[in-house]
Amino acid sequence: MSQYVVGIDLGGTNIAAILMDAAGQTRSWATWPTEAGSGPAGVIERIIALIKFIMDQNGITAQQLRGIGLGVPGLVDSREGKSVFSPNLPGWRDIPVAEMVGREISVPLIIDNDVRMAAWGEKLLGAGRGWEDVICLTLGTGIGSGIFIQGKMFKGRDESAGEIGHVTVEKDGPRCNCGNYGCLEMYASGRGIASQAREALERGGSSLLLDLAGGNAGSITAATVCQAALQGDNLARQVMEKTALYLGIALAGLANILNPQRIVLGGGVMGAGELLLEPVRRVVRERAMPLNREVAIVAAELGERAGAIGAAALARQEFILGEGRTKWIW
Amino acid sequence: MSQYVVGIDLGGTNIAAILMDAAGQTRSWATWPTEAGSGPAGVIERIIALIKFIMDQNGITAQQLRGIGLGVPGLVDSREGKSVFSPNLPGWRDIPVAEMVGREISVPLIIDNDVRMAAWGEKLLGAGRGWEDVICLTLGTGIGSGIFIQGKMFKGRDESAGEIGHVTVEKDGPRCNCGNYGCLEMYASGRGIASQAREALERGGSSLLLDLAGGNAGSITAATVCQAALQGDNLARQVMEKTALYLGIALAGLANILNPQRIVLGGGVMGAGELLLEPVRRVVRERAMPLNREVAIVAAELGERAGAIGAAALARQEFILGEGRTKWIW
Structure with missing residues (x-):
């Protein structure tokens, strides 16, 4: 049967x-x-x-x-x-x-x-399969994660471990819903990227972004920012570089604390693909300790x-x- | 026998x-x-x-x-x-x-x-005894740590986990020996505190520090900075406040990632006692997620x-x- x-x-x-x-x-x-x-x-x-x-x-x-x-x-x-x-x-x-x-x-x-x-x-059937020490991040509207240590998911005593999206990456950064300032989510979640782009537009500067969003800044999403960046738009590129820098800083910290073999990045924001992955890998290589910087950083495979x-x-x-x-x- | x-x-x-x-x-x-x-x-x-x-x-x-x-x-x-x-x-x-x-x-x-x-x-016979999910930091010349998860020490695949001293807390901060910029060690280790104090003196401002160090800025140590701060010296207090802020930011991040019950702080820098502990606890309460901010932050008990x-x-x-x-x- x-x-x-x-x-x-x-x-x-x-x-x-x-x-x-x-x-x-x-x-x-x-x-x-x-x-x-x-x-x-x-x-x-x-x-x-x-x-x-x-x-x-x-x-x-x-x-x-x-x-x-x-x-x-x-x-x-x-x-x-x-x-x-x-x-x-x-x-x-x-x-x-x-x-x-x-x-x-x-x-x-x-x-x-x-x-x-x-x-x-991702751990069992996607980009993390066959690896024991893996961290899977979902960069969606917010940021969530699953941490695997020796093949087992680590959730913490109150099931409240893995809140990587709320690690501070900029001490005086914008206030997050969680009450903290400068959380990773403010820069590397879908909501964070869109809001960074809107703020950059408000500060002035020409960009494809408004056209792509049908003239309405409120309609800008992380996908719009990626699309503009891929078309060479300067303002969108700067936003994505900032995203990559802060994401790289957070992942280097995570690698220094947990010494994982592999970090898998998924969620809507990863529509950016190598545009995001390549600079993130560079920041982690520059900032993590020698053994920890060898962590592989790869895109998730299973999509939605x-x-x-x-x-x-x-x-x-x-x-x-x-x-x-x-x-x-x- | x-x-x-x-x-x-x-x-x-x-x-x-x-x-x-x-x-x-x-x-x-x-x-x-x-x-x-x-x-x-x-x-x-x-x-x-x-x-x-x-x-x-x-x-x-x-x-x-x-x-x-x-x-x-x-x-x-x-x-x-x-x-x-x-x-x-x-x-x-x-x-x-x-x-x-x-x-x-x-x-x-x-x-x-x-x-x-x-x-x-500290875990077996000191401030962490009886607790299963404990992180012990030593704030000495540098910063080291031991992470306990369910009573077992977590060292990572290459025994390279727990490098909390090299987590970035200020992306454009001073360069660390490890190659990274703005590591926690630059602000919360003995060497980091002394160097922050010397730089503050160089920028001008009166302070007891030089007197306490026998007129030689090169002789200033973290202990001198604590002593001056306890005597009400403004410059020394500002340095210790910065130390507490960055240490609190790093510990809030650690609490968000690992959801520990207890963080034990030891090493020479902890000669500062409540002068450091009290503001660190406040920063963690302000910055960590609801369940994670309940972590107890206590001084080590075993000394040298x-x-x-x-x-x-x-x-x-x-x-x-x-x-x-x-x-x-x-």
């Missing part, structure tokens, strides 16, 4: 699902709108329906489903199977997600933060499916390969 | 030795001059003689000695029992210290970097004996309590 797992990536807009077989191959992929306005109970009903849908569609029986991996945005208590707080999902506070899903579909279930699930994806693939890959590792020590059934 | 271990802290000037009993009590303490000029073979002969001396002096037989812990400055390969390179000890390059000592005294032996041994001291106590305490843990998995005999 063939064995399968399902990986779910819950987002503010969409729920993505992956059906993965015992060999780690993705067999099917589906997304449904989250309909976050329907509240936690409604959203969890849709998650359950989506799992059943992807199983039915592929003729998978309840006996063949060995486990579910579930990535949830925001603060997650993975030991209790709870969503503690999710700013992009109205009403999500202390929601026992694992228990609510497990009541309807009785298989082992593992839950974690969506960024950590994406990190698991990383979260769902990671959730499925982690469920496969825990519940089919049986490498994990946990068998969580709620 | 009572059991004992010996801990050795090798320094550029002195070799310190501790005799510790099975209960973790220090029974005896001795220091001899290193006579580093006699080269690796000469220094190792003195280490062996000192171990024998402290045993004889206390009537300990070879059968009662269960193990030796040995802290060596510079880069150490603890798995191979080697000193890779030690800038303060002439001729120390790829010296098989453990094997050379073990040839003369046939007991299990554990070796590591001196700062990591001091961290073991931390290295030898740590080496002995680690040998006791490994070879008497048998908690370690390693039984290293060379």
Whole structure:
């Protein structure tokens, strides 16, 4: 009897699902709108329906489903199977997600933060596969990370480790939502890059940026800045150089503290590709200590499916390969 | 039959030795001059003689000695029992210290970097005892650290983790020996504090500092700066405030990355006591993420004996309590 797992990536807009077989191959992929306005109970009903849908569609029986991996945005208590707080999902506070899903579909279930699930994806099946000491950063609207030490994810005592986006890189820099000043997120997240570009425009200087954004500075995104930089626009290039410098400083610090083998960079901002990677590697080589600067810095491979693939890959590792020590059934 | 271990802290000037009993009590303490000029073979002969001396002096037989812990400055390969390179000890390059000592005294032996041994001291018998997730920093001439995760020391793949002194805290700051700019060491090590004070004097401004240093700016040390600050000297206070700000920024980053329970600060710079601790705690509370800012920041307890106590305490843990998995005999 063939064995399968399902990986779910819950987002503010969409729920993505992956059906993965015992060999780690993705067999099917589906997304449904989250309909976050329907509240936690409604959203969890849709998650359950989506799992059943992807199983039915592929003729998978309840006996063949060995486990579910579930990535949830925001603060997650993975030991209790709870969503503690999710700013992009109205009403999500202390929601026992694992228990609510497990009541309807009785298989082992593992839950974690969506960024950590994406990190698991890159670690097990993407740019980090085969390496033990890997740090995976997602440079999206904000910045999140998953830190692997000797093959295991390191989450810290309160599951609050890995907040690399809120390391100070400029002590007098702009104020961040977290209360700190000059966080890495202010320079290297999608939001940070767009806001740096808008400020540079306000200070004057001609740029393609306004044209690319249809004349509206408010519409500038990190993708607009990348596009302009690739077309040789000076102002956009300067913004991206600043991004690379601060990102390089943060990664050099991280390499000095953790001595990883590999750093994997993913998320929307990595649409910039080598435009960002090349100067980041140079800054890390210049600033990290001799052994630590040898860390490889590479682009993520799984794209927008990383979260769902990671959730499925982690469920496969825990519940089919049986490498994990946990068998969580709620 | 009572059991004992010996801990050795090798320094550029002195070799310190501790005799510790099975209960973790220090029974005896001795220091001899290193006579580093006699080269690796000469220094190792003195280490062996000192171990024998402290045993004889206390009537300990070879059968009662269960193990030796040995802290060596510079880069150490603890798995191979080697000193890779030690800038303060002439001729120390790829010296098989453990094997050379073990040839003369046939007991299990554990070796590591001196700062990591001091961290073991604080973790097992000092300000970190009873805590699992602890980071111990030594703010001495330079800055070193030992990171404990779930009670185990985390050293990284190349034993090059924990280089917190070389994290960038000011991107355009002064150049460090390591090649980077604006490293934490430039502001919060003994050398960094003294050099910040000298530069502030050069920029003008009256201060007690010159008087305290006997009129010679070259004689100013971190201790002089502390003394002047405690006496209300404005320039010295400003230097110490800058030290606290950068140290707080680095520790907030560390807390955001590692989510520790406790950070223990030791080394000569901590002679400043609350003058430094209080503002450092405030910066960390202001800059770290909610769960991470709850980390306790405390002063080390073991003083200058931390290295030898740590080496002995680690040998006791490994070879008497048998908690370690390693039984290293060379």
